[in-house]
Every structure is written in structure tokens, then in C-alpha cells.
Amino acid sequence: MNNGAAQKTLARCDSVQAALFDYLARELSAAQSDVVREHLRRCEACRRAAAELQRTVALLRAADRGAAAPRRLSDARQQRLAWAIMHPLLEWIHHHHVAVSIAAALLALALAAALIRGRELWAPGAPAGVSVSIGGGAGTNAAPPAPLAPPSRGPDPAATMREAAWEMLERGASNAPAPAAAPRE
Amino acid sequence: MTSASPDLSAAPDRRRQFEALVREYEAPLLRYAARIVLDNDAAQDVVQQTFINLLHHWRGAWQAGADLSNWLYRVAHNCAVDYLRREARRRRLHERHAEEQPDAAPPDRGAAFQVSDAAAAAHEALQRLSLRERQLVILKVYEEKSYKEIGAITGLTVTNVGYILHQAMRKLAQELRKAEQP
Numbered sequence: 001m002n003n004g005a006a007q008k009t010l011a012r013c014d015s016v017q018a019a020l021f022d023y024l025a026r027e028l029s030a031a032q033s034d035v036v037r038e039h040l041r042r043c044e045a046c047r048r049a050a051a052e053l054q055r056t057v058a059l060l061r062a063a064d065r066g067a068a069a070p071r072r073l074s075d076a077r078q079q080r081l082a083w084a085i086m087h088p089l090l091e092w093i094h095h096h097h098v099a100v101s102i103a104a105a106l107l108a109l110a111l112a113a114a115l116i117r118g119r120e121l122w123a124p125g126a127p128a129g130v131s132v133s134i135g136g137g138a139g140t141n142a143a144p145p146a147p148l149a150p151p152s153r154g155p156d157p158a159a160t161m162r163e164a165a166w167e168m169l170e171r172g173a174s175n176a177p178a179p180a181a182a183p184r185e
Numbered sequence: 186m187t188s189a190s191p192d193l194s195a196a197p198d199r200r201r202q203f204e205a206l207v208r209e210y211e212a213p214l215l216r217y218a219a220r221i222v223l224d225n226d227a228a229q230d231v232v233q234q235t236f237i238n239l240l241h242h243w244r245g246a247w248q249a250g251a252d253l254s255n256w257l258y259r260v261a262h263n264c265a266v267d268y269l270r271r272e273a274r275r276r277r278l279h280e281r282h283a284e285e286q287p288d289a290a291p292p293d294r295g296a297a298f299q300v301s302d303a304a305a306a307a308h309e310a311l312q313r314l315s316l317r318e319r320q321l322v323i324l325k326v327y328e329e330k331s332y333k334e335i336g337a338i339t340g341l342t343v344t345n346v347g348y349i350l351h352q353a354m355r356k357l358a359q360e361l362r363k364a365e366q367p
Contacts, residue, residue, distance in 0.1 A: 069219035
């Protein structure tokens with residue numbers, strides 16, 4: 001605020017009284033303080049208001065509970081802080097004990113569910129060919145998982161090829177000439 | 186000679202820095218918390234919790250300065266408010282219990298604190314202000330913080346700080362005037 005504006009707004013009693021605490025708290029600029037000081041020199045009512053504010057502040061200070069406050073943390077609390085800085089992981093768990101408890105409970109539930117599911121799968125008399133899929137639960141449009149092995153229909157093609165290969169080897173061995181000599185050691 | 190080996194002195198350094206900060210700020214924070222919660226033991230709890238929050242949540246350097254100081258005051262205030270809420274709940278339960286058992290009386294937490302009648306009236310008037318007004322009066326009158334620092338601690342603008350303080354001081358002066366009238 002420039003000097004002219006300050007003169008205009010702070011020259012009246014109501015404006016000065018609105019700024020009195022700021023003035024006493026030294027929160028006004030030098031120019032604003034000059035205006036208030038000059039006004040107080042001339043105005044008895046505003047001087048009384050300023051004195052009342054000063055007295056209120058003095059009484060508040062006389063009734064200060066902070067003066068009776070301890071200056072240091074107790075030994076037990078100092079030790080607690082020393083523990084916190086020396087054991088950051090334990091302290092983190094202690095500090096976030098609600099979140100850690102919830103996470104532990106969820107993990108325990110998940111493990112229990114997995115265990116029960118596993119026992120059902122391995123129980124005697126369980127239906128063969130049970131497939132396990134992720135993300136394809138009831139109500140979704142996911143395609144059913146592929147069976148683990150195709151159903152056997154007719155001869156195994158791999159076995160047929162193996163037999164054909166043996167036949168060719170045997171035929172080739174009977175037509176081939178005898179080796180000239182045994183390989184030298 | 187420089188080397189890429191890990192700094193083995195980092196942990197003791199961290200501990201030393203933390204202890205230095207505790208030594209630097211424990212007294213002003215204990216005073217501030219005691220003014221809010223009006224109980225020295227509770228003030229100790231509040232300040233201990235404030236330093237634990239410093240361990241967990243402060244992301245800047247562990248060096249004394251305006252930023253850290255303002256942050257600590259803000260956290261201490263929040264911890265004090267949490268304490269006051271818990272205490273209000275506990276008091277309500279106590280009052281309900283006292284209605285059932287008329288012999289039980291709440292402890293007088295102000296018994297050990299004796300001041301003049303006028304100062305006691307000022308103290309009572311201060312307790313009747315809203316928590317926000319009380320916070321600002323404490324920060325200005327007792328902690329002697331500037332409006333700018335109070336703004337940084339509370340998140341208010343400097344103009345708002347000035348306005349709320351002006352209103353609060355007017356209310357206090359009015360209450361004292363009333364208390365002194367026969």
C-alpha cells in the first residue's frame with residue numbers, strides 16, 4: 001500500500017482500530033505505522049482501544065500455560081524416539097499397524113482359500129481333467145480353457161511314424177554292402 | 186580418495202541429525218502443545234508423535250530451518266487436535282458414567298495452575314475462542330511468529346491471519362471487559 005492510500009484508509013478511527021493489533025504486532029509497513037502512530041497521538045478513543053489490546057496481550061501472557069510446560073521430552077519418550085530411529089522397519093510396522101494388520105489378514109485368507117482349493121483338487125474321487133483358469137470366472141465372456149490333453153481318437157500319429165522309420169532302417173540295412181574292415185583303434 | 190563403497194556412517198549420521206532436531210525443537214513444541222491441550226503429559230505425547238511423524242513423512246533435509254519448523258508446528262497442531270477429539274469423547278463417556286455414579290468427579294486439570302483473577306479470566310476467554318482463533322492467538326502472542334510464518338503453518342493467507350487475529354483479540358478484550366464489570 002502506498003503512502004497516499006494508507007493515509008486515506010488508516011486516517012479514520014474505525015480503520016485505525018481495525019489495524020491496531022497489526023500495528024502492535026509490528027505487521028504494518030513503516031508508512032502505515034506512521035499513519036497509525038500519528039492518529040493515536042491525536043485520538044483519545046483509539047489510544048484507549050490500543051491500551052485495552054495491550055492489556056489483553058499482557059494478561060494472556062500472564063496466564064500462559066506454556067511457561068509451565070516441560071522443556072524436554074521425558075526419558076521414556078526419548079527412548080521411544082531412539083528406538084524408532086534405530087529400528088526403522090519395526091517402527092514402520094508399528095506406525096502402520098492398521099494397514100499391516102489388514103494386509104496380514106487378507107494374506108491369511110488368500111492362503112486359506114488356496115489351501116482349501118488345493119485339497120479339493122487332490123482329493124481322491126475328484127473329477128479328472130479339472131482345469132484352472134485365471135480371469136475366466138462365472139459371468140465373464142472369456143473362452144473356456146483348452147483341455148490339458150486332446151482326447152485319443154484312432155492310432156497315435158507319433159507311434160505310426162516311429163514304426164515306419166524302423167521299417168525303412170531295417171530295409172536299408174539288408175540291402176547295404178558289408179563293411180570292408182573294422183575301424184582301427 | 187573416492188570410492189564406491191557404501192557409506193557405513195550414514196545410519197549414525199541420520200540418528201545424530203534426528204537427535205539434534207529433537208533437541209532443537211522439543212522445548213518450543215512442548216510449550217505450543219501444552220498451550221493447546223492444557224496438559225503437560227498429553228503435550229509430551231503430542232510432541233513424541235510429532236517427531237515420529239517427522240521420521241515417517243518429512244521428505245526434505247533433516248536440518249533446522251523455517252520449512253521444517255513450520256512443518257513441525259503444523260503436525261504438532263494436528264496431533265494436538267486429534268488428542269482433544271479423543272479427550273472430548275473420553276469426557277463424554279466419563280460424564281455419562283458420572284450420571285450413573287454421582288460420586289465420580291472428573292479430575293481438575295487446572296488445579297496446579299494459579300494466576301491472578303484477571304489472568305485467569307483471560308485464560309478462560311482464550312479457551313472459549315474457536316480452535317482456529319486460539320491457534321492463531323497462541324502462535325502470535327506466545328510464539329511470536331510473524332503473520333507470514335503463521336500463514337505457512339496454518340495454510341491461511343496473511344490477510345486472513347490478520348483478520349482472524351483482529352476478530353479474536355476483539356472478542357478477548359470484550360470478554361475481559363465483561364468479566365471486570367461488577
